[in-house]
Each structure stands twice: as C-alpha cells, then as structure tokens.
Amino acid sequence: MVYCLADNVTSPLGTTTEANYEALVGGQSALQRYEGRWHLAEPFVASLFGSEQETALATPGLTRFESLVVASARRAVAQSGIDVTTSRVALVIGSTKGNIDCLVDGEEPSQDYYMGDTAQHIAAALGMTTQPIVACNACISGVSAIVVAMRLLDAGYYDYAVVCGADVQSKFTVAGFQALKAVSAQPCRPFDMERLGLNLGEAAATMVLCSHRVAPRDRALWAIEGGAVRNDAFHVSSPSKNGEGARLALCATRAAEIADELACINAHGTATMFNDQMESVAIERAGLNAVPVNALKGYYGHTMGAAGVLETVMTMHGIDHATVLGTRGFEERGVSGKITLSPDHQPTARDSFVKMISGFGGSNAALLMSKTPKLQHAEQALPGFVVTHRVTMLPGSLTVDGKSVDVACDGGEWLTAVYKQCMGNYPKFYKMDMLSRLALVASDVLLQEEGGARFEPCDSRAVVLFNHSSSRQADSDFLATIARDDECFPSPSLFVYTLPNMAVAEVAMRNQYHGETSLYLLPGRDDDTMRNIVRASLLDAGTTSMITGWIDFEDNDHFVADLYIIEKRID
Amino acid sequence: MEELIQELKERIIDALNLEEMTPDDIDAQAPLFGEGLGLDSIDALELIVLLEKNYGIRLANPAEGKAIFASVETIARYVSEHRTK
Numbered sequence: 064m065v066y067c068l069a070d071n072v073t074s075p076l077g078t079t080t081e082a083n084y085e086a087l088v089g090g091q092s093a094l095q096r097y098e099g100r101w102h103l104a105e106p107f108v109a110s111l112f113g114s115e116q117e118t119a120l121a122t123p124g125l126t127r128f129e130s131l132v133v134a135s136a137r138r139a140v141a142q143s144g145i146d147v148t149t150s151r152v153a154l155v156i157g158s159t160k161g162n163i164d165c166l167v168d169g170e171e172p173s174q175d176y177y178m179g180d181t182a183q184h185i186a187a188a189l190g191m192t193t194q195p196i197v198a199c200n201a202c203i204s205g206v207s208a209i210v211v212a213m214r215l216l217d218a219g220y221y222d223y224a225v226v227c228g229a230d231v232q233s234k235f236t237v238a239g240f241q242a243l244k245a246v247s248a249q250p251c252r253p254f255d256m257e258r259l260g261l262n263l264g265e266a267a268a269t270m271v272l273c274s275h276r277v278a279p280r281d282r283a284l285w286a287i288e289g290g291a292v293r294n295d296a297f298h299v300s301s302p303s304k305n306g307e308g309a310r311l312a313l314c315a316t317r318a319a320e321i322a323d324e325l326a327c328i329n330a331h332g333t334a335t336m337f338n339d340q341m342e343s344v345a346i347e348r349a350g351l352n353a354v355p356v357n358a359l360k361g362y363y364g365h366t367m368g369a370a371g372v373l374e375t376v377m378t379m380h381g382i383d384h385a386t387v388l389g390t391r392g393f394e395e396r397g398v399s400g401k402i403t404l405s406p407d408h409q410p411t412a413r414d415s416f417v418k419m420i421s422g423f424g425g426s427n428a429a430l431l432m433s434k435t436p437k438l439q440h441a442e443q444a445l446p447g448f449v450v451t452h453r454v455t456m457l458p459g460s461l462t463v464d465g466k467s468v469d470v471a472c473d474g475g476e477w478l479t480a481v482y483k484q485c486m487g488n489y490p491k492f493y494k495m496d497m498l499s500r501l502a503l504v505a506s507d508v509l510l511q512e513e514g515g516a517r518f519e520p521c522d523s524r525a526v527v528l529f530n531h532s533s534s535r536q537a538d539s540d541f542l543a544t545i546a547r548d549d550e551c552f553p554s555p556s557l558f559v560y561t562l563p564n565m566a567v568a569e570v571a572m573r574n575q576y577h578g579e580t581s582l583y584l585l586p587g588r589d590d591d592t593m594r595n596i597v598r599a600s601l602l603d604a605g606t607t608s609m610i611t612g613w614i615d616f617e618d619n620d621h622f623v624a625d626l627y628i629i630e631k632r633i634d
Numbered sequence: 635m636e637e638l639i640q641e642l643k644e645r646i647i648d649a650l651n652l653e654e655m656t657p658d659d660i661d662a663q664a665p666l667f668g669e670g671l672g673l674d675s676i677d678a679l680e681l682i683v684l685l686e687k688n689y690g691i692r693l694a695n696p697a698e699g700k701a702i703f704a705s706v707e708t709i710a711r712y713v714s715e716h717r718t719k
Binding site: 242243244298299300301490491493494552553554555556559 | 675682
C-alpha cells in the first residue's frame with residue numbers, strides 16, 4: 064500500500080491546496096466566458112490562468128506547461144520534506160497534450176514537443192535524477208499516473224514518487240473539443256438535466272507518494288487502497304452504453320466491499336451528455352449507487368491530465384474537513400442511473416472515497432482512497448513473466464518470432480501492404496492515424512501467431528505500450544486544419560487521433576480486451592524502465608497476460624513496432 | 635443534382651477515408667449510417683465540417699444532422715437549398 068505525504072493544487076483559483084479549498088468552500092469558480100480568444104469563431108467558457116498568474120508561475124528557460132508542473136511539484140516536494148535527488152524517487156507526469164502549444168504549423172516539432180523530453184526538463188528543474196515517466200492516456204492521465212506510481216512503489220523499485228497531473232489550454236485543444244461538439248458556451252452542469260457539454264481548464268496538481276515501507280508512523284496519512292485502469296473496447300470517443308470499462312475499474316478497487324463506509328464517489332462528471340450518463344450506469348452496475356456522488360468540473364472545468372490528481376486532492380481535503388464538496392452547476396438529475404448528488408457542500412463522518420475518471424480511447428480508471436485503511440492488504444510478491452511471441456516491424460521488414468516474413472509491396476505504403484497481406488477486411492484501418500495503424504497491424508500479426516481465441520470479450524489481457532514521438536503525424540495534420548484563422552475547420556476525426564493512447568485503444572477495441580490499456584511516453588527506448596513498469600503493472604490482480612513493447616512512428620521511413628505477448632508467472 | 639451527388643460522394647469518400655470505395659459503390663438513396671457504410675458518430679461530425687468547409691453551411695446543433703445525413707440524396711437536397719458558396 065502507498066500513502067500520500069504531501070500535495071499541491073495550482074489552478075486559477077490559487078497556488079496552494081489550502082487556497083483552492085477556501086475558494087471551493089466559498090462557492091467560487093474559475094470558469095469565465097471567452098469570446099474571440101485564439102481567433103476561435105465560437106465563444107467558450109473555460110478556466111484559464113490570467114497573464115499576471117502566468118508571470119508569477121514562470122520559471123526562466125521553461126515553457127508554460129513545464130513552469131506550471133514545476134511550480135506545483137516544488138510546493139508539494141517542499142511540504143513533504145523528502146530528498147528528491149536520489150535514485151529512490153520516481154517522477155511520474157500525467158498529461159494529455161503537454162507542450163502542444165509549442166507545435167508550429169508547417170514546421171518540424173522542436174524538442175519541447177516530445178513529452179519524454181519535456182519531462183526531463185521538469186526533472187532537471189526539480190533536481191531529480193531518475194528517468195521520468197509520462198502517463199499519456201487522454202483524460203484519465205492523472206489517475207493513470209497515480210496508479211502506475213502506486214504499482215512501482217509496491218513493486219519496490221522506488222520508495223517515493225512525485226506524481227504530477229497537468230495540462231495547459233490552447234487553440235489546439237479548444238478547437239478540437241469544439242469540433243466534437245463537446246464544449247458548452249455556458250458554465251458546465253455535471254449530471255444535470257440541462258447539461259450542454261464541458262468547459263476546458265488548465266491546472267497542475269501534485270501528490271508526493273511513499274511506500275508503506277518508509278511511511279512515517281507519527282501522523283495519519285491518506286492511503287491508496289486500490290487503483291485500476293480498464294477499457295470499454297467500444298468506440299474511440301463514445302463511452303459504452305453500459306459503462307463496462309468504468310464498472311470494471313470500480314470493481315477492481317474493491318470499493319463495493321466497503322460501500323457503507325464511503326463518503327462519496329468523486330466522478331469525472333464532465334457534463335457531456337454521454338459521459339455523465341455512462342458514469343451513472345457504471346456506478347449503479349458496480350453496486351455503489353447508495354454512495355453520494357459529486358463532481359468538481361463546475362469549479363475548474365475539465366483540466367484534462369490534471370483532473371485525476373486535482374480532483375483526488377480536493378476530495379481528500381474536503382473529507383479532512385468532514386465535507387463532501389458540492390457539485391456546482393447541478394440542479395436536477397438528468398441521467399438514468401439512480402445516483403444522488405447535491406449542489407451544496409454536505410457534512411460527512413466517513414473517511415474513504417472513490418475517484419473515478421474516463422476518457423477517449425475507451426479508457427477508464429478508479430482509485431479507492433482512505434484516511435483509515437479498511438481492506439486487508441497482503442504483501443504481494445512481484446510477478447515475473449515469460450515472453451510467448453514477438454513481432455518486430457520496421458520500414459520494409461517484418462519479423463515474427465525470429466523469422467523474417469516476405470511482404471508483397473507494389474511501391475505504395477509498406478504498412479498498408481502489410482495490412483492487406485496479413486489482415487485486410489478492417490476498413491477502420493484507413494481512418495486511423497499512423498501510430499494506431501502500426502499498433503493495430505503489428506498486434507494482429509502477433510495475435511495470429513499466438514493462434515488463440517480472438518474477438519471475444521476478455522478482461523484479463525492488458526495492452527501497455529511505450530513510445531517517444533507521441534501522435535506526431537496526427538498532431539501536425541490536425542494543426543493544419545486550424546492554423547489559418549480565415550480557414551479554420553478543425554477535423555473531429557483527426558483531433559481524436561491526436562491522443563496517442565488511441566494506439567492501445569484500437570488494439571483493445573479490435574480484440575475486445577477490457578483489461579488495462581496504458582501508453583507511456585519516455586525520452587527514448589529504455590528497456591529497464593519498460594520492464595519495471597511491465598512487472599509492476601502485473602501486480603494488478605486482474606491482469607494475467609499483456610501485449611506490450613516499444614512503438615514509435617515519426618514518418619513512413621522512420622517507424623518501429625517491437626511488440627511482445629507476455630504471460631504472468633507467480634513463483 | 636446528379637452532378638452534386640457525384641461531387642458529394644467523392645468528398646465523402648475523401649473526408650471519411652473510405653479508402654477501398656469508389657463513388658459507384660455508394661447508392662445515393664441508401665442509408666449512410668447504420669449498416670450501410672459502417673459510419674459512426676465521428677463520421678457524422680466530419681460531415682458537418684464537410685458542409686461548412688465546402689458549402690458554407692453551419693449546423694449549430696448536431697442533432698439536425700440526423701435527417702440531413704440520411705443518404706447522399708438527402709444531403710444533396712439540403713446543400714442545394716442552403717449553400718452559401
């Protein structure tokens with residue numbers, strides 16, 4: 064089990080958790096209406112830092128995003144009192160798009176664009192020396208970062224982890240969500256009958272976690288009793304009607320065993336039609352609908368990669384003050400799942416809660432947090448694994464379990480030739496960005512070699528991939544659709560694929576895998592870090608096998624997929 | 635109208651990446667969504683962009699799209715009545 068030593072929330076409402084909490088208790092919201100911002104035709108409501116706040120947060124030599132992460136992490140680290148310069152401290156960043164505002168239309172991305180490199184700038188500014196890890200799983204990135212940090216600490220690879228979720232806003236993300244018709248031009252109304260969509264927001268939030276082996280015994284700390292990531296395997300952007308991925312994530316936390324002792328479920332509650340409806344169904348199906356539900360988007364908007372950490376921290380602080388924070392913007396339940404919410408802050412005597420979150424790519428995650436741990440936690444031996452099959456794809460080369468395979472290519476794109484020869488009959492292939500196409504085709508060749516049952520729902524197989532170049536090609540293609548103010552027609556389908564976790568999502572969807580799906584961005588291929596994360600991820604009791612490996616797509620002449628199927632082994 | 639239908643088919647194939655299809659494969663009267671071409675909600679949003687970009691038609695409410703995008707023929711009828719470019 065792991066504990067939270069210190070935390071910070073840096074948002075337009077304040078630069079300390081306490082200042083944020085005071086603002087929320089006072090009913091303040093950071094949401095404001097913007098018209099003509101970034102030359103966007105449609106007005107929108109968002110929670111953005113003002114220019115004075117940005118100046119105060121800026122660190123010379125760092126970008127806006129990096130400065131924000133460093134400002135939040137520094138405060139939390141100082142409060143924790145730990146020495147972050149040692150090899151026993153991990154840095155895990157959860158972000159949806161990192162430095163995306165640094166990408167310039169028509170130009171090669173600068174080094175800042177690559178999130179693994181961004182994380183190294185942040186690590187250096189914090190004086191940290193271990194290889195940073197970026198969890199990049201669309202809107203669940205913050206919780207995803209907490210879950211992987213928890214597993215790395217439980218595995219014994221580190222004693223401490225600085226976990227920071229963050230995102231900044233720009234024309235890129237606002238135009239993208241507008242193209243998906245997901246943005247409301249009014250303050251959002253989570254779970255309400257008249258909800259019209261989400262508001263975007265920018266923030267960073269940090270938790271400094273420690274393993275139970277080094278946890279101080281002199282004070283009560285928040286504990287993470289459980290956490291898991293699961294996939295809907297339904298659609299790239301629509302959540303499934305029965306909330307299967309969210310239900311599985313909730314069940315994996317074992318929260319139902321202590322339902323009577325939960326103060327609340329802090330939902331994602333983006334205030335889009337589909338998300339809130341799906342969450343209500345998932346909560347009901349997980350047997351948790353007697354627990355009060357709240358959502359904080361009415362104060363902060365949807366802060367993307369920050370959301371999972373920020374909302375967990377604010378819910379912890381509420382419960383520290385015997386309070387379940389109210390759902391600002393909610394008036395009347397407008398979802399079919401019979402859940403209860405209140406616009407007002409409510410007193411509570413309970414000290415456990417569930418955080419749930421969902422995102423594009425069918426991704427869902429949940430945490431069970433307790434001030435007084437309630438479940439039995441047996442010490443788990445770190446699982447090993449065996450590799451059962453391996454596929455390596457490079458431009459012009461396909462190797463399956465060590466044997467080279469000839470591909471008939473008539474001079475067109477080689478990857479398409481492999482698709483036609485080895486797969487075919489899956490027209491969605493042509494709708495995907497190149498990173499997803501590569502993941503799909505390479506995993507399909509791998510699974511054909513395995514020869515097992517295909518396309519049947521499976522909860523126990525995870526898809527965990529590692530990457531450097533993110534969704535570089537999709538990012539440039541989408542940016543080209545919004546770069547000119549007089550010809551701004553943001554493409555919704557291109558925007559969806561600017562989330563690099565679509566690569567794991569497409570594999571899950573094709574094969575009906577409802578297990579964990581995670582994408583990690585690293586500064587470069589690093590087999591030690593990858594192996595540690597894979598072994599730590601196998602601590603998830605629900606995972607028995609995994610498709611994993613390195614995947615990267617820069618352009619048609621520079622790509623690689625080196626994927627494995629592994630089976631968990633417990634001695 | 636025939637010309638517009640042909641043009642729409644080409645633009646739909648291009649915008650929705652229906653790579654292995656030709657305009658002749660699309661029946662102008664057949665339903666676009668559901669079984670037909672296997673289109674989904676993102677494709678519907680992409681069709682909204684197609685109308686705005688090429689014909690200057692803005693659909694503020696995506697729900698309006700349902701009737702308009704029933705078939706290529708219904709799109710053609712809507713475009714010919716509402717186009718501003």
